[in-house]
Amino acid sequence: MTGVKIRACAHYVPSAVLDNHKISTWVDTTDEWIVKRTGVSERRISEGENTSDLCIQVAKQILEASGTAPEDIDMVLVATFTPDYGTPSVACLVQAEIGATNAFAFDLSAACSGFVYGVSVAQKFLLTKQYKNVLVIGADVLSKVTDWSDRGSSILFGDGAGGVLLSADEEGFFAERLRSRGDRVINGGFAEVVNPFSQRERGEYDFLKLDGQEVFNFAVKEASANISEILEQTGMTIDDIDFIVPHQANSRIIEGIAKKLKTSLEKFYVNIQRYGNTSAASIPIALSEMFKEGKLKQGSGKKVILVGFGGGLTWGSVLLSI
Ligand code: COA
16 A cells, blocks of 8 residues: 545635725736746735634534544645744644644744655655554645745735645555755744844845745756656556646746646646645646546556655655546
């Protein structure tokens, strides 16, 4: 047994919609520029809900959809880099709220690759056969670390959460290729030490800072190479893959990956127009929509690659059968 079964999948986004027109009233940009250069038309922004609030909505939906009792959850893993607190973890807050009294819970920090890393970690726990039901949620409230006066980054991000309930699958297929390069960074939030000696005010290092073009080029190059590596590793070709669910960072990045892999964009699920870049949440939100739209069906055997890339730098793919 190496595979994992997605027993249920759900997502939750805040109800407040922030469209490009509104952003163009406070920074020098236009709806046309943002749509053309990023693919984003609007994003959801939290008006007070924190990361755990979004995750709890996802967890409750998953329990209901799968008919699972909270006591039967063995592990809760939340991938996020915008937690409510340093401690307790978001995962512990979720565990408490849903009554998963037999579960242990922890967070994982790998920015936009967090959900892919999380699925990989969950698979290892399931392999031991000691754990049967693992909840993996990717969630970020990026509006907390967005510099709303920076037109180069504020246009990109949105808030959201998505997740899956995973169990072991005797027949299921699973492969992965995870990577990091800590010497190439996107800085995001709380980068400086604040203590009584520093007397530092909230400043530029509290916000996400990125070199857009560098990240763009990294994403296209490394995500496509990563997918090629996982295909080579498994002896498959791109034609054996039914869907690629990429992190939603920029529609042109996704087009670039498709071009490098010499495959059709049709294979890629894209919903960035509605949510922007929601970091660790983007892949599970996409998966959840694919199930809702009937593109994916449990037990169909469809082969799907989830590919994440982002801060750290981190990147990686998992190839699994649905
Ligand atoms: N509106 C209008 N013009 C803008 C703008 C905005 N919101 N943001 C930048 N510009 C301008 C720049 O100032 C520049 O003007 P210049 O040519 O006069 O100097 C021009 O548009 C091109 O800027 P550039 O940064 O080269 O644009 P780009 O095509 O690389 O797009 C990003 C910028 C940020 C959209 C793109 O690089 C990107 O999506 N990068 C990766 C995203 C990312 O880092 N995600 C987080 C990790 S996954």
